Amino acid sequence: MNQNLSDGSHLSDLIDRENREIHQRVLNDDEIHKIEMQTIFARTWNIVGHLSEIPNVGDFIARQIGEEPVIISRGRDNQLNCVLNACSHRGATVCREDAGNSSVFRCIYHGWVFNHDGSFRGAPYQEQLFPKDCDTSRFSLKRARVATFCDIIFATWDEQAPELEAYLGDFAWYLRGIFGRCDYKVLGPPHQFVQKANWKTASEQFAGDAYHASQLHRSLADLLPIDRNDPARWSLCDPKVGTDEGHSTICFDQVERIRRAAKGDGENLTPLERLTILPPPGMTVEQVPEMAKRFSEQELELLSTNPPSQCAIFPNAAIWSNSAPLPDGRSFTSYLSLRVHLPCGPDKFKFMMWSFVAADASPEYCESVRQVASFSQGATGFVEMDDAEVWPGITHNGKGPVGGSNRLKYPFIGKEGKPEGWPAGGHVYTGYSSDDTQWGWWLRYFDFLEGNAKGYDQ
Amino acid sequence: MSQPQLSQLHRTLDYTLTERIPSSHETYCQLQDFLIDEIELLDGDQLTGWLDLLDDGIFYHAPVRITRLRGKGEQFHRDMNWFHETKPSLSFKIKRFEETGSAWAGDPAPRVRRLMTNVVVHKTDVDGLFQVTSNILLSISRGNEFTVDTVTAKRLDLISTETQTLKITRRTIYLDHTILGVPSLSFFI
Numbered sequence: 306m307n308q309n310l311s312d313g314s315h316l317s318d319l320i321d322r323e324n325r326e327i328h329q330r331v332l333n334d335d336e337i338h339k340i341e342m343q344t345i346f347a348r349t350w351n352i353v354g355h356l357s358e359i360p361n362v363g364d365f366i367a368r369q370i371g372e373e374p375v376i377i378s379r380g381r382d383n384q385l386n387c388v389l390n391a392c393s394h395r396g397a398t399v400c401r402e403d404a405g406n407s408s409v410f411r412c413i414y415h416g417w418v419f420n421h422d423g424s425f426r427g428a429p430y431q432e433q434l435f436p437k438d439c440d441t442s443r444f445s446l447k448r449a450r451v452a453t454f455c456d457i458i459f460a461t462w463d464e465q466a467p468e469l470e471a472y473l474g475d476f477a478w479y480l481r482g483i484f485g486r487c488d489y490k491v492l493g494p495p496h497q498f499v500q501k502a503n504w505k506t507a508s509e510q511f512a513g514d515a516y517h518a519s520q521l522h523r524s525l526a527d528l529l530p531i532d533r534n535d536p537a538r539w540s541l542c543d544p545k546v547g548t549d550e551g552h553s554t555i556c557f558d559q560v561e562r563i564r565r566a567a568k569g570d571g572e573n574l575t576p577l578e579r580l581t582i583l584p585p586p587g588m589t590v591e592q593v594p595e596m597a598k599r600f601s602e603q604e605l606e607l608l609s610t611n612p613p614s615q616c617a618i619f620p621n622a623a624i625w626s627n628s629a630p631l632p633d634g635r636s637f638t639s640y641l642s643l644r645v646h647l648p649c650g651p652d653k654f655k656f657m658m659w660s661f662v663a664a665d666a667s668p669e670y671c672e673s674v675r676q677v678a679s680f681s682q683g684a685t686g687f688v689e690m691d692d693a694e695v696w697p698g699i700t701h702n703g704k705g706p707v708g709g710s711n712r713l714k715y716p717f718i719g720k721e722g723k724p725e726g727w728p729a730g731g732h733v734y735t736g737y738s739s740d741d742t743q744w745g746w747w748l749r750y751f752d753f754l755e756g757n758a759k760g761y762d763q
Numbered sequence: 764m765s766q767p768q769l770s771q772l773h774r775t776l777d778y779t780l781t782e783r784i785p786s787s788h789e790t791y792c793q794l795q796d797f798l799i800d801e802i803e804l805l806d807g808d809q810l811t812g813w814l815d816l817l818d819d820g821i822f823y824h825a826p827v828r829i830t831r832l833r834g835k836g837e838q839f840h841r842d843m844n845w846f847h848e849t850k851p852s853l854s855f856k857i858k859r860f861e862e863t864g865s866a867w868a869g870d871p872a873p874r875v876r877r878l879m880t881n882v883v884v885h886k887t888d889v890d891g892l893f894q895v896t897s898n899i900l901l902s903i904s905r906g907n908e909f910t911v912d913t914v915t916a917k918r919l920d921l922i923s924t925e926t927q928t929l930k931i932t933r934r935t936i937y938l939d940h941t942i943l944g945v946p947s948l949s950f951f952i
Contacts, residue, residue: 403829403941405836493843494829498943524863528855632852655942660843671842679824679847680855687856690868690947697946 310336320751325716325744330709332503333700337754338651345620345753346371348463348761350472352622352645353377353387355659356456357490363406365421369647369655370460375449376400376410377458380421387460388423389447399446404494410446423448455484457643467760474760475730476552479613482729483626483641485599486585486608487592488664492674496658498684502696503703504621504646504654505750510692511644512553512617513742515540516717521691529630537561541738544611545719546731549759551619551749553742556611557627559583562637563609576605585612586626587641587661589670603728617742619749621646629677640677652700658683715740715747778892778921784884791884794895794922797929802877805951810857813951814850818923818930823848825916825936825952839937845948846936853951860949868949874904875950891925892932901952903945915939916952 309315316337319328331337353368354377365378367390374390376399392399397414409426410419416429423446428435435441449460452469454477459469470477500507510517519526519539526533536542540557547553559579564571566582574582580593585608588596600608616624622645629640640660647655660678662671681688702708719739721732734741752758784791797816804813817823825845828838848856860869881898896919903912921933936952 402831402835405831493840494827496827496843496845497941498945498947500946521867524859524865527863527865528859632849632855634855675842675844675847676849676852679844680852683845684943684945685846685948687859687866690949691866693946694867 316340316751316754320747321712322748324712324714325740326712326714327747328709329699329703329711329713332505332703333651334703334709335651338648340754341648342371344756345750346373346648348461348466348753348758349620350452350459350461350466350469351620352457352618352643353460354458355489355491355643355661356453356458357664358404361406363408363421364404365400365407365410366404367400367402370449370462372648372650374398375460376446377451377460378421384422385451385453385458386422387449387451387458388419388421389449391447392417393419393425393444393446394428417444419446455481456489457484463761465762471760472550473552473618474550475546475548476550476554476616476618478729479546479552479554479616479731480618480624482600482604482608482613483585483616483624484661486596487588489587489641489661490664490666492660492662492671492678496656496678496683498656499649500646500654500656500693500696501652502654502693502700503651504648506696506699507644507646507654507656507692508617508621508623509743509746509750510696511615511623512551512746513545513547513555513615513738513740515543515545515555515615515738521695522688524691525630525688528634530635536737540615542736543614543738544724545734545739545742546613546729547734547742547745548731549745551746551752552617553745554613554616554624555742556607557614558611560610562628576602576609579609580605584639585641586628586639587666587674588639588663589667592663592665601728603726606726607728617746619746620753621648625682629681631673631676632680638673638677640674640682642678642682652704656683715744717741778887778889778894780885780894781888782886784886784893786882788884790886790893790924791882793924794884794893794929795882797922798879798882798895798897798920801931802879806875806877808872810860810951814854814857816929816931817850817853818932819850821848821850821853821930821932821934823853823934823936823951825938828938828941830941845938845943846952868947871906873950876902877952878902887921891923893922893924895920895922899952901950903950912945914943914945914952918952 319331351370354366358366359379368375375387376390378386380386390400392412394417399410399412418426420426425441425444449462451460531538543558544556563579563583577597584590614626626641628637642660644658660674679685717739719734719741720736721734723733824847826839827843831838859866878900879897883896885894901914917937919935923930923932
C-alpha cells in the first residue's frame with residue numbers, strides 16, 4: 306500500500322531510516338490519523354480490559370478499539386465476546402453505560418435485541434413487520450476476534466491478523482514475566498482522563514525513554530533519596546529489550562534495591578530469597594512461593610534481578626511495574642499498572658490506567674496501591690503529571706508547515722547482545738540507555754502505515 | 764440520580780446527622796466563612812497556608828466514577844480514587860510545587876477560580892463535628908490557552924470546631940465526571 310498524502314508527499318518521506326529521524330508532522334495530521342485508524346487500529350490486537358473486570362456470566366464493559374466503541378462481555382458458557390457498540394439496524398449506540406451485567410443488549414432506538422456474541426435475538430413487532438423467512442443472521446452486531454494473555458483481554462477486527470501469541474512474539478515471555486507472576490485482579494475501575502496530545506507521544510515514550518526521567522522528573526531528586534548525578538539511579542544503565550513486533554521493555558535493576566532492603570546483606574542470594582526481600586509489584590511476600598512454581602530457576606534469576614518493568618505493547622498500551630515512593634519520602638512500596646492511550650482525533654487521546662493487585666491481596670496492600678495510584682501515578686500523581694506537560698506541546702508543534710517538518714531524533718545506538726543466561730528472546734541492549742527500542746517502535750509503526758507489517762498477509 | 768446513595772458510601776463513617784443548621788445561624792456563617800477563606804488561599808496559590816486548615820488526620824479523596832443506568836448500581840467506586848491523600852502526601856506534593864523549581868505541572872501555575880454554592884450544614888452526633896456539603900465549579904486556565912477547563916463536583920466535608928481554629932478532617936469530592944477533561948489534577952478541589 307504505497308499511499309501518497311494529499312500534498313503529494315509520500316508516507317515514506319516522513320521517516321529517515323538512515324539517520325533515525327521522524328517528521329514531527331506524524332504527531333498532528335488529520336490525514337495520517339485517518340490512515341492510522343485503518344492501517345493500525347483496525348488490524349492490530351488491542352488491549353480492551355482484564356478478565357477480572359467481567360468475572361461473572363453476563364458481565365460487560367464498554368470500551369474502545371482505536372476511536373470506535375466496543376462491548377466486551379462474558380456470555381453464556383463463559384464465552385468472551387467483543388462486538389461493535391453500534392446497532393446493526395440504524396447504527397445507534399447499543400450499550401450506554403460503562404459496565405454492568407445483562408443477559409442481552411437492547412438498542413433504545415427501535416428496540417432490537419442482541420445476544421452477547423452480537424447475534425440478533427429479536428425485535429419489537431417482529432412477526433408483523435419483518436418479511437417472512439427473513440434471514441436475521443445478517444443483523445448481527447459486528448464481531449471482533451478476542452483472545453486473552455495472562456488474563457489481559459485483547460481484540461482485533463482483522464480476521465487475517467496473526468494469533469495473539471504470534472502478535473506478541475518475543476514479548477510474550479516478558480508480558481508473562483509481569484502478568485503471569487500470580488493471578489492478578491484490577492483494583493477498581495480505570496482512571497480515565499484526556500490529554501490534548503497525540504496518542505503516539507505517550508506510546509513511543511513508554512517504548513524505552515529512560516532518558517527523560519532525570520530531567521523532566523528532576524524534582525524527584527529534591528524530594529527522594531536519589532543521587533541526581535548517578536545515571537544508574539535514573540534507569541540509564543538498565544537493559545532494554547525490543548522485539549521485531551514493536552513491543553519493548555526496560556528491565557529495571559533491582560539488585561541495589563535488594564541490597565539496601567537486606568541492609569547490605571544482598572550478595573549470594575537465591576532468586577527466591579531476593580523475591581522474598583522485594584516482592585514484585587502487585588504482590589506481597591505471601592504470594593512469592595506460588596510465583597516460584599510458575600517459572601524456571603533461570604527465569605526467576607532474571608525476574609528477581611532485572612524484571613521487565615516499563616513496557617510498551619504496540620500500538621498504544623503500556624505497563625508500569627516498579628517500586629513507588631511513599632509520602633514520607635524515604636520508604637517505598639510497589640505498583641503495577643496497565644495503560645492504554647486511546648486516540649480521539651490527531652490531537653487528543655484518552656489515558657486509561659488500571660491498577661492491579663494479586664487476586665488474594667490483603668486490604669492493607671490494596672490500600673497502599675490506592676495511595677500510590679493517587680500519589681505518584683496518573684492524573685494526580687506527582688511524577689506523571691509532568692509527563693502530561695510535554696505531550697501537548699509536541700503535538701501542537703507538529704501542526705505547522707515548519708514544525709511539521711522538524712525531525713524527531715533517535716541517534717543513540719546501544720550495544721546489542723544477550724547477557725549470559727538471559728532466558729528470553731528479543732533484541733537485548735545493554736550499556737547506557739539507547740534509542741533502539743523507541744526506534745523499533747517507529748519502524749513497526751511505519752511498517753503498519755505502509756502495509757508492510759511482518760506477520761500480516763499484505 | 765444526581766448524587767446516588769451517598770449515604771451508602773459513608774456507611775463506614777461513625778457519625779450520624781442530628782440537625783440541619785439554617786443559613787441564618789451563626790455556626791452556618793462561621794463554617795461558610797471558613798470555606799470562603801479556604802478558597803481564597805487555594806485560588807491565591809497559598810498552598811502551605813491551605814495545609815494549615817487541614818486536620819493532621821485528614822483523609823482527602825475523590826472516588827472514581829463510572830456511568831451506570833438509573834437503578835443499576837453505585838456510580839462511585841469504593842476501590843479506586845483519583846485523590847487518595849493524607850496530610851503527609853498533600854504536604855509532599857505542595858513541597859514539590861513550592862520548593863523544587865521543577866514541578867512543571869504546577870509551573871507556570873494553573874490559574875484556578877473556585878466558585879462555591881449550595882452550602883448545606885448539618886450538626887452531627889460527634890461533639891464539635893459538622894458535615895458541610897457544597898457545590899464547586901473550578902475554572903482552570905493554563906499558560907496562554909484561550910479556553911478554560913472546568914471541573915465540577917459536590918464536596919462533602921467533615922469540619923471540626925473542637926480545636927481553636929476550624930479544621931477539615933475529611934473531604935470527599937464527588938466529581939461530576941467519569942472521564943476527566945483535564946490533563947492532570949495539579950490543583951486541589
